[in-house]
Amino acid sequence: MSSKAVIKQSRKPVPLGLMIPVILLVVLTSLPLLYIVLRAQEAGLSHAMSLIFRTRVYQLLLNTLQLLVTVTLISTLIGVASAWLIERTDLPKRKLFNALVTLPFAVPAFISSYSWISIFPQLEGFSGAVLVLTLCNYPLVHLPVAAALRGMDPALEETSRSLGFSRAQTFFKVLLPQLRPALLGGAILISLHMLAEFGALAFLNYETFTTAIFDQYYVAFDGASAAMLTLVLLILCVGVIGLEILLRGKHNHATQRQGSPGAQDQVILGWTKPWLLLAILLLITLAAGVPLAVIGYWLLSGSSSAFHGQEVLSALTTTLSFGFSGALLATVFALPLVFLAVRFQGRLANLAERLPYFIHSLPGLVIGLTLVFFAIRYAFFFYQTTPLLLIGYAMLFLPMAQSSIRATLMQIPPQLEEMARSLGKSAWRVFIRITLPLMAPGLGAGLALVFLQIMKELTATLLLRPTGIDTLATKVWEHTSNAEYGASAPYAALLILISGLPVYLLTMRSFTRNTA
Amino acid sequence: MSRKFKLSTLALSSLLAFSPLSAYADLTIYNGQHKTATLALIDAFTEKTNIKVESRQGSSNELAHQIVEEGARSPADIIYTEESTPLIMLANKDLLAEIDEPALNNIPAEYRDADGYWVGLLARSRVMVYNKDLINADELPTSVYDLSDDKWKDKFAFIKTSGAFQKQLSAMIKIDGREKAKSWLESLKKNGKEYRNNKAAMDAVERGDIPFALINNYYWDNLAREQGADKLNSALYFMGTHDLGDLVTVSGAAILKSSKHQDEAQQFIAFATSEAGQQILTDNSAQYPLNPNVDTHGLKPFSELTPPNDTLDLGEYSDGKAAIELLQEVGLL
Numbered sequence: 001m002s003s004k005a006v007i008k009q010s011r012k013p014v015p016l017g018l019m020i021p022v023i024l025l026v027v028l029t030s031l032p033l034l035y036i037v038l039r040a041q042e043a044g045l046s047h048a049m050s051l052i053f054r055t056r057v058y059q060l061l062l063n064t065l066q067l068l069v070t071v072t073l074i075s076t077l078i079g080v081a082s083a084w085l086i087e088r089t090d091l092p093k094r095k096l097f098n099a100l101v102t103l104p105f106a107v108p109a110f111i112s113s114y115s116w117i118s119i120f121p122q123l124e125g126f127s128g129a130v131l132v133l134t135l136c137n138y139p140l141v142h143l144p145v146a147a148a149l150r151g152m153d154p155a156l157e158e159t160s161r162s163l164g165f166s167r168a169q170t171f172f173k174v175l176l177p178q179l180r181p182a183l184l185g186g187a188i189l190i191s192l193h194m195l196a197e198f199g200a201l202a203f204l205n206y207e208t209f210t211t212a213i214f215d216q217y218y219v220a221f222d223g224a225s226a227a228m229l230t231l232v233l234l235i236l237c238v239g240v241i242g243l244e245i246l247l248r249g250k251h252n253h254a255t256q257r258q259g260s261p262g263a264q265d266q267v268i269l270g271w272t273k274p275w276l277l278l279a280i281l282l283l284i285t286l287a288a289g290v291p292l293a294v295i296g297y298w299l300l301s302g303s304s305s306a307f308h309g310q311e312v313l314s315a316l317t318t319t320l321s322f323g324f325s326g327a328l329l330a331t332v333f334a335l336p337l338v339f340l341a342v343r344f345q346g347r348l349a350n351l352a353e354r355l356p357y358f359i360h361s362l363p364g365l366v367i368g369l370t371l372v373f374f375a376i377r378y379a380f381f382f383y384q385t386t387p388l389l390l391i392g393y394a395m396l397f398l399p400m401a402q403s404s405i406r407a408t409l410m411q412i413p414p415q416l417e418e419m420a421r422s423l424g425k426s427a428w429r430v431f432i433r434i435t436l437p438l439m440a441p442g443l444g445a446g447l448a449l450v451f452l453q454i455m456k457e458l459t460a461t462l463l464l465r466p467t468g469i470d471t472l473a474t475k476v477w478e479h480t481s482n483a484e485y486g487a488s489a490p491y492a493a494l495l496i497l498i499s500g501l502p503v504y505l506l507t508m509r510s511f512t513r514n515t516a
Numbered sequence: 517m518s519r520k521f522k523l524s525t526l527a528l529s530s531l532l533a534f535s536p537l538s539a540y541a542d543l544t545i546y547n548g549q550h551k552t553a554t555l556a557l558i559d560a561f562t563e564k565t566n567i568k569v570e571s572r573q574g575s576s577n578e579l580a581h582q583i584v585e586e587g588a589r590s591p592a593d594i595i596y597t598e599e600s601t602p603l604i605m606l607a608n609k610d611l612l613a614e615i616d617e618p619a620l621n622n623i624p625a626e627y628r629d630a631d632g633y634w635v636g637l638l639a640r641s642r643v644m645v646y647n648k649d650l651i652n653a654d655e656l657p658t659s660v661y662d663l664s665d666d667k668w669k670d671k672f673a674f675i676k677t678s679g680a681f682q683k684q685l686s687a688m689i690k691i692d693g694r695e696k697a698k699s700w701l702e703s704l705k706k707n708g709k710e711y712r713n714n715k716a717a718m719d720a721v722e723r724g725d726i727p728f729a730l731i732n733n734y735y736w737d738n739l740a741r742e743q744g745a746d747k748l749n750s751a752l753y754f755m756g757t758h759d760l761g762d763l764v765t766v767s768g769a770a771i772l773k774s775s776k777h778q779d780e781a782q783q784f785i786a787f788a789t790s791e792a793g794q795q796i797l798t799d800n801s802a803q804y805p806l807n808p809n810v811d812t813h814g815l816k817p818f819s820e821l822t823p824p825n826d827t828l829d830l831g832e833y834s835d836g837k838a839a840i841e842l843l844q845e846v847g848l849l
Contacts, residue, residue: 056847
C-alpha cells in the first residue's frame with residue numbers, strides 16, 4: 001500500500017459499530033499467522049528453522065511452482081484462444097459454444113480428477129495433474145477475456161488496421177494490452193487455486209505444499225512441521241497477491257466505450273475453420289464431456305456398492321444447511337465491512353476492503369488447522385461444532401459476499417442516507433429502512449455465491465466438522481480415496497447438480513452482460 | 517423488506533444458537549480403522565445394548581495426536597487404531613484407562629498391553645502383492661533389504677503414509693539399527709514408487725501398472741473374497757523366512773481415562789473382543805481376529821505366518837516417533 005496522503009473527502013469519523021467488525025476481521029486474519037508463530041515457539045526456533053530449510057521443502061517448492069506456472073500458462077493460452085475464436089471469428093453457434101466452453105465450471109476440480117483417474121488410473125504425477133487442472137481452470141481466463149473482447153471499443157483496432165498494421169500486430173499491440181486486466185485477474189485466480197488445491201492432487205498423486213501439509217497432519221500430526229510448511233505456503237500466497245498488485249499497475253488505459261456486439265470486425269476463417277472447430281469441440285469433450293459422462297457411467301453402473309439412499313439424503317441436507325447458514329453468516333459479516341469501505345475513507349476502510357482477500361487466498365486446509373488449534377486451546381466449547389465450521393466458511397468466502405454487496409451499495413447515492421438523517425432518523429434506522437432494501441439484489445447474489453462455494457469445500461470441512469457429520473464433498477472424498485468409484489457417484493452427481501450448475505449459470509450471467 | 521431482514525437475522529441467530537454442539541451419542545469413538553468393519557461392529561453393539569455410538573473417521577495417528585492436544589476434555593471415549601503404535605504413545609502419556617478382565621481374557625497376552633491399557637482386536641501381515649503376468653513369485657525379493665538393489669528401480673510401490681509401513685520401519689530401527697534403516701529408506705525413495713494409499717497400490721498391481729507392492733494382506737484378501745482369487749491377476753507373496761517383510765502388526769483399541777462413559781466404553785471393548793464382535797470384524801475386513809475361537813474363512817492360517825522374531829514389542833521404538841523422524845530426515849515427509 002502506498003503512503004500517499006489520503007485525500008480528504010468527507011472524513012467522517014467511523015462509528016464504533018462499524019469498527020467492531022473490522023477489528024474482528026483483523027483478529028481472524030491474524031489467527032493463521034499466530035498459529036504458525038505459536039507452533040514454532042512450541043517446537044523451539046532451531047527446530048522450526050531446520051524444518052523450513054530442508055531438501056524436502058525445496059522439492060515441494062519446486063513441485064508447487066512448476067505446477068502453478070505450467071497450469072496457469074496453458075490455461076491462459078487456452079482461455080485467450082477460445083475467447084478470441086468464439087468472440088472474434090466467424091465460427092458458427094457462438095452462443096452455444098460460449099456456454100459449452102465454460103461448462104467445466106460446473107464440476108469441482110476434485111470431482112473432475114476423480115472421473116479421469118477412475119478411467120485412466122495411469123494418469124498421475126505432473127503430466128496428469130497439468131492436464132486435468134488445466135481443463136478445470138481455463139474458463140477462469142476465458143470468461144473475463146470474452147467479456148472484455150465484447151466490451152471493447154472497435155475504433156482502436158480499426159485505426160490500427162488503417163495505419164497499415166497487420167492483424168497479428170494489431171492483436172499484440174492493441175488487443176492484448178486492453179485484455180490485460182481481465183487476463184491477469186483470471187491467471188491470478190488460477191495460481192491461487194493451484195496453491196490451495198488438495199483433493200484433485202491427492203487423487204492424481206502429485207505432491208505440493210498443500211498435500212504435504214495434509215500428510216504431516218495425517219501421519220505425524222506434527223504440529224510444528226505442518227505449521228512451518230504452512231508458513232512457506234502463506235508466503236507463496238502473499239507473493240501471488242503481491243504480483244497481481246505489481247502487474248496491475250495503472251488501471252485500464254482504454255476508454256471503455258460500449259461497442260455493441262457485432263460492431264467489431266469478424267475474422268473470416270478460411271481453410272483453418274474446420275480444424276479450429278474441431279479443436280474447440282475437442283476442448284469441450286475433454287473438459288466437460290469426460291467428467292460428466294464418467295460420473296454418469298458410475299452412477300448407472302454403481303458397481304462398488306448399493307445405493308445408500310438414507311446416507312445420500314443426510315449428506316445432502318447437511319450440505320444444504322451448512323451452505324445456507326454459512327452464506328448467511330458471511331453476508332452479515334460482509335455488510336458492515338462493505339459499508340465502511342464504500343462510505344468512509346482511510347486506513348480502516350482499506351483494511352476492510354483488502355484483508356478478506358488475503359484470507360480467501362489461503363487454502364481451506366490452513367484455515368481448518370488454525371481454527372482447530374485455537375478452539376482446542378482457547379474455545380473448547382466451539383471445538384468440533386457447527387458454528388466453528390461456519391466461521392471457517394465465512395472467513396474463506398467473505399470476498400465473494402463483499403464484491404456482490406459492494407456493487408449494489410456503490411449505486412446508492414449517499415445523499416439519500418444523509419437526507420434521511422437530516423430528518424432526524426437514527427443511522428441504524430436509516431440503514432434498515434432505506435439502504436438495506438435497496439441492496440437486496442446484491443445481498444441475494446452474494447448469498448448465492450457463498451452458498452455454492454461452501455458446498456464444494458473439502459479440506460476445512462474435513463478438519464472442522466462435528467463428529468458423525470458428512471457433507472457431499474466429504475463423502476465423495478471418502479469413497480474415492482478407497483477407489484469406490486460407484487459409491488461416490490451419487491454424491492458427486494448431486495454436488496454437480498446443486499452447486500455446479502447454479503455456479504455456472506451465475507458466472508455465465510455475470511460475464512455475458514456487456515461489461516468488461 | 518426490513519421484516520425480511522429481521523427474519524433472516526433471527527434465522528441466523530437461531531441457527532447459531534441451536535446448531536448442535538455435537539451429534540448426540542452415548543459413546544464417541546475416534547476410528548482410524550476401516551470404516552465398513554467398524555460401522556458393522558457398532559451397529560451390532562447398539563442392537564445388543566441400546567447404547568448409541570458415534571464414530572469420527574480419521575487417520576490413526578492424526579486422531580491419537582488430536583486426543584493429546586484435546587487433553588482431559590477430549591470428546592472421545594474410545595480410540596480404535598490401525599496399529600498399536602498410537603495406543604502405546606497414548607499409554608505412555610498416561611491418557612488411557614485400564615481395560616477390565618473379561619475383554620482382556622478374550623485376547624492372548626502377547627497381543628495386548630501388559631498393564632491392560634489397550635487391547636489388540638485384529639492382526640494383519642505385511643506382504644508383497646505381485647502381478648502374476650509381470651513377475652514370477654520365485655523372482656521376487658527374499659528380504660525387504662533386497663529392494664536396495666537398483667535392479668528393482670520403478671518395479672515396486674510403497675506407501676509412506678501407511679501406519680503399517682511405519683511400523684515396519686520402527687521394527688527395522690529396533691532390530692538392525694537406525695543407520696541401516698535410514699539407508700534402506702533412502703534406497704526405497706530412490707527405487708520405489710510412492711502411492712497415496714494401500715488400496716491405490718493394490719489396484720495398480722492388479723491392473724499391471726507396477727509389478728509388486730509392499731502392503732497389508734487384507735487388501736488382497738478382500739479383493740479375493742469379492743472377485744475370487746483365481747480371477748485375479750495378482751497374488752500374495754510371503755517370504756516365509758521371518759523377514760521384516762512378513763511383519764505381523766496389531767490393530768487395537770483403548771478407553772480414554774478422561775471418558776465420562778467408562779462403563780459403556782468397557783462394554784464396547786468387551787463386545788469387540790468377544791467371538792461375535794471378532795467375527796463381524798474379520799468378516800468385514802479380511803484381517804486376522806485375535807480371539808482364537810473365530811473362523812477366518814479362507815485367509816492364510818494365522819499359525820502359518822512367519823513374522824520376524826522379537827517384533828511384537830518394539831520397546832522404546834513402539835511409539836513410532838523414531839520412524840516419523842527418519843521419514844522426515846530422508847525427505848519423504
